[in-house]
Amino acid sequence: MSKGMVSGVIQARMGAVRLPGKTLMEIEGKSLLAWTILATRACPSVERVVVATTVSDKDDPVVSEAERYGAEVFRGDEEDVRSRYLGAAEKLGLDVIVRVCADRVVFSPWVCHGVVQEYLNSGMAYVSNMSKVTFPIGIDVEIFNRETLIKSCELDDLAVDREHVTPAIRRHPEVFSCLSVVAPAVIRRPLYRVCVDTQEDLDVARELFAQLEHRPDEPPDIVDVVELLDKRPDLTEYMLAAEQKYSGSTDTDEELATLELSLSYRDEFYAQGEGASARGNDSPAPGC
Numbered sequence: 001m002s003k004g005m006v007s008g009v010i011q012a013r014m015g016a017v018r019l020p021g022k023t024l025m026e027i028e029g030k031s032l033l034a035w036t037i038l039a040t041r042a043c044p045s046v047e048r049v050v051v052a053t054t055v056s057d058k059d060d061p062v063v064s065e066a067e068r069y070g071a072e073v074f075r076g077d078e079e080d081v082r083s084r085y086l087g088a089a090e091k092l093g094l095d096v097i098v099r100v101c102a103d104r105v106v107f108s109p110w111v112c113h114g115v116v117q118e119y120l121n122s123g124m125a126y127v128s129n130m131s132k133v134t135f136p137i138g139i140d141v142e143i144f145n146r147e148t149l150i151k152s153c154e155l156d157d158l159a160v161d162r163e164h165v166t167p168a169i170r171r172h173p174e175v176f177s178c179l180s181v182v183a184p185a186v187i188r189r190p191l192y193r194v195c196v197d198t199q200e201d202l203d204v205a206r207e208l209f210a211q212l213e214h215r216p217d218e219p220p221d222i223v224d225v226v227e228l229l230d231k232r233p234d235l236t237e238y239m240l241a242a243e244q245k246y247s248g249s250t251d252t253d254e255e256l257a258t259l260e261l262s263l264s265y266r267d268e269f270y271a272q273g274e275g276a277s278a279r280g281n282d283s284p285a286p287g288c
Contacts, residue, residue: 004095004145006046006047006096006120007046007048007049007097007098008041008046008048008100009051009052009085009099010036010037010040010049010051010052010071010100011053011085011099011165012033012051012052012053012059012102013053013056013102014056014059015054015056015058016103018197019196019202022196023102024061024065025202027105027202027205027206028209028210032196033051033065033069034065034069035106036100036102036104036107037066038218038219039108039112040098040112041071043113044113044268044272045098045112048072048094049072050072050073050092050094051063051066051071052074052076052085052087053066053073054075054077054078055077055078072092074087074092081163082149082153085149086153089146089149095146096116096144097143097146099141100140100141103197104138104194106138106205108222109269110268110269111139111141111222111261114261114262114266115127115128115143116143117265119179124178124179124257125145125169125178126143126176127143127144127181128166129141129181129183131178132180132182132256132258135187135188135190136190136222136226137192137193137195139194141181142166144166148169148176149165152168152169152176153168155168173256178256180257180258181259181261182258182259183260183261184263186226187222191240192226192229192239193242194208194222207235208220208228211228
């Protein structure tokens with residue numbers, strides 16, 4: 001079922017508090033932002049990739065990096081992230097939005113594809129895999145359309161709404177139909193961190209890239225990442241003791257409709273040769 005063009009919108013800026021400048025820190029010669037752009041573009045369901053950054057001069061390098069990797073750019077408010085999404089949707093004519101953060105260095109194209117397809121098939125206003133935390137932290141996918149985002153602003157009564165974009169949607173399931181996609185057992189590791197908020201996160205991410213075979217223009221597959229982390233308690237000990245700054249699961253006490261993501265989306269992704277191989281890279285798929 002078509003609901004309009006699907007666009008991945010990546011929020012990115014240089015002003016991270018815990019790891020300043022992380023957006024352009026590198027793994028294997030590519031910035032965190034570059035890996036996120038490449039992984040988002042590799043998702044077969046995503047037709048456009050947009051980087052939503054700020055009007056601050058210090059984010060000029062973010063613009064340059066986004067353009068280097070073929071992403072469109074929108075610049076908006078430095079603190080009000082939701083207004084950046086609204087501005088990008090209006091100026092660039094975005095229909096369906098996939099929200100992504102720029103520190104998702106092992107963002108999964110096939111997980112993204114599966115969650116987007118469940119959105120397109122469900123008729124729901126909002127579908128995500130972070131309403132109930134079952135996936136590793138860092139492969140979060142949220143899908144909604146421009147009208148849902150605009151309507152959620154009418155229910156804006158918390159500061160977190162502007163910082164995290166979508167809490168008002170999850171907080172009002174009586175207004176917005178919501179579907180929660182949960183992880184298949186093979187990657188159901190909600191305490192594992194594969195995002196980059198700290199130097200320790202970055203060190204682990206670099207180790208994952210170094211140890212796991214992956215296509216040059218795609219991060220390691222999340223199944224392979226989880227398998228390695230299961231065997232390396234030296235990499236996960238700090239994760240299990242950490243406290244995440246914010247979790248979308250705290251936005252509502254109501255039980256949302258739930259669906260387990262099928263691994264068939266992974267099979268489909270690699271069978272179709274989407275991602276790097278479709279762009280001239282014949283490297284084997286991870287885990288194959």
